[in-house]
Amino acid sequence: MSSNTERPIIILGAGIIGLTTAIRLLESSLYQDKNIPVHIIADHLPNDPLDPKYASTIAGAHHLSFADDDDERQRRWDKRTFQIMYKEWKDEGESTGLMVMKQTEMFVGHTKHLKIYEEHPDFKVINHTERPDNIDHSVSFTSLTITPITYLNRLLKRISELSGGKLIIHRYHLPSLTYLSHPSIQAMIGPHIPLAVIVCVGIGALNLGDVEDKNVFSTRGQVVKIKAPWIRSGYTRQIGTLDGGENGERTYIIPRSNGEIILGGTRELNDWFPYPRQSTIKDILKRTIEICPDLIxxxxxxxxxxxxxxxxxxxxxxxxxxxxxxxxxxISPESLEPLIIEHLVGFRPSRKIGTRLERGKDLILDQNDQNEKTIVIHNYGHGGAGWQSCWGTAEDAISLMNEAVVGRSYI
Known part of the structure; x- marks a missing residue:
């Protein structure tokens, strides 16, 4: 059997989930004490041209939880991620890509808000005399938004610093988990059987061999990006209940620290059309003007x-x-057209039974040595909640891996 310290840990995927998971691994005692090689293998990297299947750079992205009041797991992930990002903003400011702002949530057709909002700073129920006539309930609180490419590049820099430049990111399409023993992979990561693989492939879990999770599906999102630096507050109008997920019709305005604004959006189940629809553009502009005429x-x-x-x-x-x-x-929606930068389409990596964060079945990649197993940890299927739960799920994923390594005496 090969030396454990030579067996690498592989992270599959380089989106917000894969990169935050990599950072928590590099910060762990398992990595720091044992000097374990770490590799990231991914189809798409943050600075590549936009691709609907790589949702991380197309996302809004704001911290706005959809966690149901009884969903303690999702609430914990979301709360932990907010705490980390809020501290990052407080310590380093908007150079992080983070912007703290006042968020106003407006509800039509019901008078209930998610309890997790009450845990945010400056939470307030807006009096009926202060909200529009067609809004049945409204709350405001302090939240934050993220400029994805700025934040992702910051994560890449942290990965390089934490690993001393040793962690290598490989652009490679891995057809299956068992392919990790293929000579082409060994040429990249070395000849030793991986100690563990952490699956952070998002929507790729639908077709990745040895995973092929049929609970994974696309929730298509289409948004409009405009330049409107005078808007420094976020607004969302919810028609219908969230029901513990991104349900109903959501109209949102997400400002960023760089002056960009994301206008959205759509929630189109199992829709894989990768290009903007003109009818949707007009609908988004109409809805966003209704809730924030100051955009113009x-x-x-x-x-x-x-x-x-x-x-x-x-x-x-x-x-x-x-x-x-x-x-x-x-005012007509066409008034916004001079401000438009681009139209974006992304496929949220949704999963019918929620985020998969668990230990999977060990892999046997060396048929000549049935005892040399590879630990499998799954961390995918976040849907529209990837940015607001990334740090919480990353910490849980690494905790699961540490337990598996210690419990089976791999080290």
Whole structure:
């Protein structure tokens, strides 16, 4: 049997789940005391061109939990992730890609909010006299948003620093877990059978051999990215109940520290269409203007008038615009078009029975040595909750791996 200290640990996937898991592994005593080689194998990397199957760079991304009041596991993951990200922002500011802001949640058709919101700073139930007539319930609290590419690159830098540049990220499509013993893989990670593999492949778990999780499916999300640096607060309108997940119709406005705003969104089950739909674009613009007319700057609503007496009161500019004839008209979604940067489509890695975070069946990659097994840990299927639960699930995944290593006397 090969020396345990030579057997590498493999992380599959380099999205927000894979990278946070890698960091927690590099910070663990298992890595630091035993000097175990660590490799990441991934199809897609953070700085690659956008791909709907790599949801991490297309996500909103804001910290807004969908955890049901009775879902202690999801609530714990989400709360832990918020604590970590909030401290990162507090210590290092917006250079992290994080922006702390006031979040306003508006509900139509019901008067209940998720209890986890009450654990955020500055939580407040908004009085009915302060909310729009068509909103049945509303709360506000302090939350945060993330500029994905900034944060992901920060994680890559931390990985390099923690490993002293030794952790190698390989761009490679792995067809199956058992393929880890293939000569082409051994040429990258060395000849020794992996000590463990942590599966963080998101939607790839649907087709990855030896996993092929048929509970995994795509929830298509389409959003519009605009430039509107004057918006520094987040807004969401929920029609229908969340029911412990990202259910109902959600209209959201997610500002970022770099002045970008994500407008959304959609929730289209088992929809794999990778391009923006024009009808959806118009619908998103219409819905977001309804909940935040301040998205449109005044100079795009009404041109300057030559006669000062004809000027509209400032408060009316958020409600009206002036056509070439001088006739007052309603704001239209087209008013946002000059602000549009791009349209994005991503496939949320959803799973019918929730996130899979558990130890799987050990692999036997060396048929000549049935005792040299490879530990398998699964950490995928986060759906639309990847960014808000990533650190919590990463810590649980590494805890499971440590227990497995110690329990079976692998080290």
């Amino acid at each position: 700057p005044n100079h795009l609503i009404a041109p300057a008038l030559s006669n000062p007496q004809d000027q509209l009161p400032l408060e009316d500019l958020n409600k009206t615009k002036i056509g070439h004839t001088g006739i007052t008209k309603s």
